[in-house]
Amino acid sequence: MKTIVMFANKGGSGRTIATMALASGFLAQGKPVAVMDCTDQAGTNPKGRQPSTLQNWMMQMAACKIRPPQLELIECRTRDEVEDSAAAADARGIDVLLIDTKARLDEPQLAALGLADLIIAPAISPFEAKCIVEGIDQYLGTPEDLMCLITGCRNGAGEAAETRTAFGYHSVFQSELxxxxxxxxxxxxxxxxxxxxxxxxxxxxxxxxxxxxxxAAWNAVQRLTHEVEWALDGQRLEPFTGDQSPYAFKRKAVA
Ligand SMILES: Nc1ncnc2c1ncn2[C@@H]1O[C@H](COP(=O)(O)OP(=O)(O)O)[C@@H](O)[C@H]1O
Ligand SMILES: [Mg+2]
Known part of the structure; x- marks a missing residue:
């Protein structure tokens, strides 16, 4: 099982959205997926008046005929729950465990980060990216298995490029949502x-x-899912700059 953990020390960075999108990407590859809610919404009563975001999403996924054991939702509020549930998911044959976290990192979130094969830090604008860079320094030091993600930049390619720059020296996925x-x-x-x-x-x-x-959005999600898989294998997609051929525009990137 591969464990992917979302990290952003600021709310509204796109963690939950990216968790759900990657779940769809991996499910399309036929992989059994578990999503772990490690946010403050974990443990909400699903039959209550306000189910959590991920509980609502699971209901819609079920309406699309995607249910356990293909897709499971696990909700964890303590360090032990995080560690035990991850081990149990592995034992049940889950291929990909996606863990959504909250902005403030308490014990359960730190436990989740400790289990990560890959940490994904999403940002929807340069502002979030700057906060995340500070958060990485503060909470994670110099993590090897961290990739930043540009998602949902509303103001087009210019802002996406600024967000990429704002991530500084951290690795950023070439694929953007x-x-x-x-x-x-x-x-x-x-x-x-x-x-x-x-x-x-x-x-x-x-x-x-x-x-x-x-x-187009679905294509981007699938592209990102592949890039995440490569990252899990230690491979990185880099921009390719050394090309002199007249067809350079056709191959801007190489694996
Ligand atoms: N790729 C995207 N396309 C459209 N909206 C997005 C995208 N990524 C994030 N958002 C929007 O950004 C907001 C915050 O995303 P969310 O995943 O809830 O953040 P977090 O979980 O980090 O608090 C949401 O309202 C969501 O609709
Ligand atoms: Mg969230």
């Missing part, structure tokens, strides 16, 4: 692939632009 309905509304729509197929229509039909955006 665009700002997209298919990604932001996962607790309404559930599985991204399912949502995309529900929008499918021909170019001359109304709704085609929505379908095209959702499809």
């Amino acid at each position: 665009p700002w997209a309905e298919a990604i932001s509304d996962q607790i309404l729509n559930g599985d991204i692939a399912h949502f995309v197929s529900s929008l499918a229509c021909k170019p001359d039909r109304p709704g085609f632009a929505r379908y095209r955006d959702a499809l």
Whole structure:
């Protein structure tokens, strides 16, 4: 089992969104996935008036026919729960464990980070990225298995580039998640692939632009999922700059 832990010492950085998106990406590869809620919402009564974000999402995933044992939600409030549940998930044959955390790192979150094969630090703007860089210094020192992620930059490529710069010397995934309905509304729509197929229509039909955006978002999620897999194997996708050929634009990056 591979354990991926989200890290951001600031709320609203995109941890929960990225957790759900990567779950869809790995599920599309046929892998059994467990999502661990290690936020303050863990332990919410799912039948109460306000189920947690991940509980709501699980309900929508079930509506898309994705249920245990393919996808499980584990909720942990203590260090022991985190460690025992992770070991149990491994024993049950889960391939990928995705752990969502909160901005303040207490014992359970630190325990989760201790289990990580890969830590992913998402940011939706340069501001979040700067906070995260400080948080990494404060909480994690010089982690080897940490990759930063640009997600949902609303102001286009310029802002995404600034976010990349703001991450400083930390490794950043080349794949970025665009700002997209298919990604932001996962607790309404559930599985991204399912949502995309529900929008499918021909170019001359109304709704085609929505379908095209959702499809582009799904492609980005799958690209990121592959890059995450490479990162788990110790491989990094780097920008390729040494190319003199006239076709350079076709191969900006190499594995
Ligand atoms: N790729 C994305 N596309 C659209 N919206 C996004 C994306 N990534 C993050 N967001 C938005 O950013 C906000 C914060 O994301 P969230 O995952 O809840 O942050 P965190 O869990 O770190 O507090 C959400 O409202 C979400 O809709
Ligand atoms: Mg969250």
